[in-house]
Amino acid sequence: xxxxxxxxxxxxxxxxxxxxxxxxxxxxxxxxxxxxxxxxxxxxxxxxxxxxxxxxxxxxxxxxxxxxxxxxxxxxxxxxxxxxxxxxxxxxxxxxxxxxxxxxxxxxxxxxxxxxxxxxxxxxxxxxxxxxxxxxxxxxxxxxxxxxxxxxxxxxxxxxxxxxxxxxxxxxxxxxxxxx
Amino acid sequence: xxxxxxxxxxxxxxxxxxxxxxxxxxxxxxxxxxxxxxxxxxxxxxxxxxxxxxxxxxxxxxxxxxxxxxxxxxxxxxxxxxxxxxxxxxxxxxxxxxxxxxxxxxxxxxxxxxxxxxxxxxxxxxxxxxxxxxxxxxxxxx
Numbered sequence: 001x002x003x004x005x006x007x008x009x010x011x012x013x014x015x016x017x018x019x020x021x022x023x024x025x026x027x028x029x030x031x032x033x034x035x036x037x038x039x040x041x042x043x044x045x046x047x048x049x050x051x052x053x054x055x056x057x058x059x060x061x062x063x064x065x066x067x068x069x070x071x072x073x074x075x076x077x078x079x080x081x082x083x084x085x086x087x088x089x090x091x092x093x094x095x096x097x098x099x100x101x102x103x104x105x106x107x108x109x110x111x112x113x114x115x116x117x118x119x120x121x122x123x124x125x126x127x128x129x130x131x132x133x134x135x136x137x138x139x140x141x142x143x144x145x146x147x148x149x150x151x152x153x154x155x156x157x158x159x160x161x162x163x164x165x166x167x168x169x170x171x172x173x174x175x176x177x178x179x180x
Numbered sequence: 181x182x183x184x185x186x187x188x189x190x191x192x193x194x195x196x197x198x199x200x201x202x203x204x205x206x207x208x209x210x211x212x213x214x215x216x217x218x219x220x221x222x223x224x225x226x227x228x229x230x231x232x233x234x235x236x237x238x239x240x241x242x243x244x245x246x247x248x249x250x251x252x253x254x255x256x257x258x259x260x261x262x263x264x265x266x267x268x269x270x271x272x273x274x275x276x277x278x279x280x281x282x283x284x285x286x287x288x289x290x291x292x293x294x295x296x297x298x299x300x301x302x303x304x305x306x307x308x309x310x311x312x313x314x315x316x317x318x319x320x321x322x
Contacts (some may be wrong), residue, residue, distance in 0.1 A: 021197055028204045035211055042218050049222050053229060060233060064240075137244060142262065164222070167230060169262045171237035173244035 049164045052123060056168045059121045059143070062107055066096050067139045067172035075131045075139070085131045086141065098141075100129055105143075127166050137175075143168040224293060227267055231289045231299040234263035238272070242285055243303045250305050251276060254285060268292040282306040 013021075063086075067073065070088035074080060080087055086098040095110040103124055109117035126146040134140055145165035238257060245253055254276045263270060270291040277284055283305045290298040 017194075024197065024201055028201060031208050032204065035208060038215055039211070042215055045222065046218070049225070053225065057229065064236075138241065164226075167226070167262075167266055169233060169237060169260065171240045173240055176244065 045163060048124070052164055052166055055121050055123060056143075056166060059105060060168060060170050062119070063098070063139070063141055063170045064172045065177070066107075067174055068177035070096070071175055073133055073139050073174055075133045085129060086139065098131075102126065105129075123166050125166065137173055139170075139172050139174065141168070141170045224296060227291060227293065228296060228299070230263060230266050231270070231291060232301075234260060234267070234270075235272075235287050235289050235299050235301045238287055239285070239301050239303045242287075243305055245305075247282075247305060247307050250283065250285070257287075259289075263289075279304060 066088050069090055071091050072089040074087040074089075075085065077085070080097075082097075083099045083101065084097045085100055088096040090096060093111075094116070097108045097110060099106045099108060103122065103126055105121040105123075107119040107121070108115055123143075128142075128144050128146050130140075130142045132140045143166055145167070237260065242250060242253055242257070254274050257272065257274050259267075259270055259272045267289075268291060270289060273288045273290075275286045275288075277286075281304075284302060285305060286300065286302045288298050288300045
């Protein structure tokens with residue numbers, strides 16, 4: 001009889017025990033949810049970074065190599081059309097044009113007016129672009145994310161694109177790929 | 181009777197709760213530093229590529245100069261505004277020394293990074309024809 005009474009006393013949980021367990025569970029779940037969210041964000045960011053860096057490196061290598069092979073460069077927008085910002089005249093008579101789209105840069109190889117090759121560099125975000133010819137022999141190309149620096153101070157929610165901006169500056173000298 | 185009740189219980193003991201709490205806390209404590217390290221790795225990778233671009237650009241400027249202007253240009257060499265704005269505490273060091281043919285210029289860029297080695301690139305500046313002719317007239321080595 002006494003044993004049964006003791007067992008009955010332990011057949012449930014008190015309100016305090018329940019509250020303690022629920023509080024602990026809530027804390028753990030909140031932390032876990034936050035962690036999972038951050039891990040997913042980190043994964044997306046890593047993928048974005050890899051894309052941007054790969055594209056940037058490819059563009060940098062292509063521009064440097066093309067300028068080295070070129071004999072003449074034009075960066076004056078009044079002489080260029082179709083969104084072009086850089087035209088390179090190659091020694092074999094072909095022309096290379098770098099054109100800007102909304103979030104991409106296109107490298108187009110032309111034989112006269114006929115397109116013979118096209119390559120695209122997609123950044124997935126809007127960017128600012130500047131191409132100059134310094135001292136008649138150095139081509140300077142800068143690609144930076146649009147408004148990235150200003151957006152850092154604003155209250156707008158941050159996007160992955162804002163956290164991993166495009167930053168590239170290439171300086172290349174004309175005509176170094178040949179005889180020199 | 182007591183054994184029968186224990187086998188049918190539907191709740192968790194305090195010990196089980198404490199164990200679960202400890203395990204989850206361990207996972208959280210292990211994962212949080214990984215996220216911080218991931219952020220550092222992302223920044224480090226970007227900064228390394230920017231540093232490499234900057235040194236390549238500076239070397240491109242130097243090696244495309246006429247031979248007579250190189251020495252002065254090396255002395256006046258400065259980090260570009262573009263790189264200075266993106267690489268914290270960046271410092272560019274340069275060294276110009278004679279090589280077998282022409283001269284050898286070595287650029288080294290360091291910035292605020294606790295582990296990675298500095299970016300070092302070396303270029304060779306060969307004497308142009310006028311310089312070679314002038315040196316030959318003087319009877320010296322190019």
